[in-house]
Amino acid sequence: MSFEAKDSDQVLAGDRLYPNFEPLQGTVVAVQANYYWVRLQETETPISSPLLLCTRRTRLKKMGQRVMVGDRVYVEEPDWAGRRGAISHVLPRQSELDRPPMANADQILLVFALAEPEIEPYQLSRFLVKAESTDLEVCLCLSKSDLVPIDEQARWRDRISTWGYEVTFLSVHQGKGIAELNQRLSHKITVASGPSGVGKSSLINHLIPSVDVRVNAVSGKLAKGRHTTRHVELFELPLSGFLADTPGFNQPDLFIAPQDLASCFPEIRHRLAEATCQFNDCWHRDEPGCAVRGDWERYEHYLSFLDDAIAYQTHLNQQSDRDDVLKLKTKRKGAQYEARLDPKKYRQESRRMQQQSLQKLTDDMKNLMENEDNEG
Numbered sequence: 001m002s003f004e005a006k007d008s009d010q011v012l013a014g015d016r017l018y019p020n021f022e023p024l025q026g027t028v029v030a031v032q033a034n035y036y037w038v039r040l041q042e043t044e045t046p047i048s049s050p051l052l053l054c055t056r057r058t059r060l061k062k063m064g065q066r067v068m069v070g071d072r073v074y075v076e077e078p079d080w081a082g083r084r085g086a087i088s089h090v091l092p093r094q095s096e097l098d099r100p101p102m103a104n105a106d107q108i109l110l111v112f113a114l115a116e117p118e119i120e121p122y123q124l125s126r127f128l129v130k131a132e133s134t135d136l137e138v139c140l141c142l143s144k145s146d147l148v149p150i151d152e153q154a155r156w157r158d159r160i161s162t163w164g165y166e167v168t169f170l171s172v173h174q175g176k177g178i179a180e181l182n183q184r185l186s187h188k189i190t191v192a193s194g195p196s197g198v199g200k201s202s203l204i205n206h207l208i209p210s211v212d213v214r215v216n217a218v219s220g221k222l223a224k225g226r227h228t229t230r231h232v233e234l235f236e237l238p239l240s241g242f243l244a245d246t247p248g249f250n251q252p253d254l255f256i257a258p259q260d261l262a263s264c265f266p267e268i269r270h271r272l273a274e275a276t277c278q279f280n281d282c283w284h285r286d287e288p289g290c291a292v293r294g295d296w297e298r299y300e301h302y303l304s305f306l307d308d309a310i311a312y313q314t315h316l317n318q319q320s321d322r323d324d325v326l327k328l329k330t331k332r333k334g335a336q337y338e339a340r341l342d343p344k345k346y347r348q349e350s351r352r353m354q355q356q357s358l359q360k361l362t363d364d365m366k367n368l369m370e371n372e373d374n375e376g
């Protein structure tokens with residue numbers, strides 16, 4: 001065997017069979033059925049604000065590779081005129097949220113109003129714990145600062161700092177805090193959350209003055225699913241980055257395991273960094289030698305959420321016992337639950353529906369582009 005210089009057109013094992021091409025990369029901003037709206041990175045695309053309606057390559061489907069809002073993807077075979085493409089690859093996720101279903105979120109923007117409606121500490125605590133349970137960064141903003149005198153704002157700032165959080169004061173009406181917030185949101189994917197009426201919509205409109213018409217048009221098309229917890233959509237921020245406003249995030253059910261609750265309180269994390277409880281599995285209620293129990297403000301909230309968490313876990317355990325019984329019964333009776341749906345008919349139906357919805361989306365895109373042409 002001799003070592004020879006490689007022939008330029010000889011193909012060896014391990015060689016790349018494709019020429020060196022940079023794949024088109026983008027972020028999935030909305031999902032509808034099996035179609036994905038992908039915002040491409042602006043570089044090297046022949047159109048501006050490239051938003052393509054994409055399908056998912058069969059290979060991904062076969063692999064069971066789900067594509068979520070927030071996913072960073074490669075897009076192949078762009079059809080620039082028709083604004084269509086195909087997702088060929090999903091890049092590894094940094095994070096994954098279940099509700100809303102979202103990939104790569106970096107932080108949660110939690111908005112409460114200083115007034116109208118007034119801050120309700122227990123409710124704020126609940127939102128904070130919910131946010132903490134995702135393991136994402138929490139950015140807490142208090143809005144409508146124009147309605148409340150400076151000394152009252154300072155009282156809230158001091159009070160919430162004992163909870164372990166810094167606050168940013170905002171007033172959309174006075175444009176206060178907006179620049180600072182924009183910085184915190186830049187180059188990140190942020191999920192906005194907060195109770196109704198705190199001014200979240202006003203804030204988003206203010207942050208994104210030219211809320212992207214195309215993305216907005218996506219909202220219109222997705223209107224049906226818009227107010228369900230399953231729907232989520234990303235808006236592009238002026239300093240880069242995306243913001244998701246998701247109605248589904250507004251009812252924070254604390255489905256947290258009792259043993260995980262303590263880590264959702266900065267006050268407890270802080271106490272446990274300084275000292276340890278006598279028992280490893282301390283729930284910080286009335287156990288002897290507990291390092292957490294004390295007269296800190298939110299301890300009452302912790303106890304209350306713990307009761308909820310224990311009740312929820314008990315409920316789950318009972319349900320899983322019931323499911324086990326059901327499984328046993330079903331086994332004994334044989335496969336009587338099979339073939340409820342005629343799978344073939346169902347598949348044909350759903351394919352036809354997909355074709356229809358694709359046709360509708362394509363029409364929508366055409367209308368949009370025509371409108372844009374008329375405007376510009």
Ligand SMILES: Nc1nc2c(ncn2[C@@H]2O[C@H](COP(=O)(O)OP(=O)(O)OP(=O)(O)O)[C@@H](O)[C@H]2O)c(=O)[nH]1
Nearest residue numbers: 144146147171172173196197198199200201202203
């Ligand atoms: N004084 C004052 N009012 C504000 C400010 N921002 C919003 N508002 C008012 O608060 C009210 C609610 O604002 P929205 O933006 O609809 O609040 P939201 O959080 O989106 O409410 P939902 O749609 O119910 O979720 C409106 O009347 C706004 O004009 C602000 O900075 N200062």
Ligand SMILES: [Zn+2]
Nearest residue numbers: 277282284290
């Ligand atoms: Zn303890």
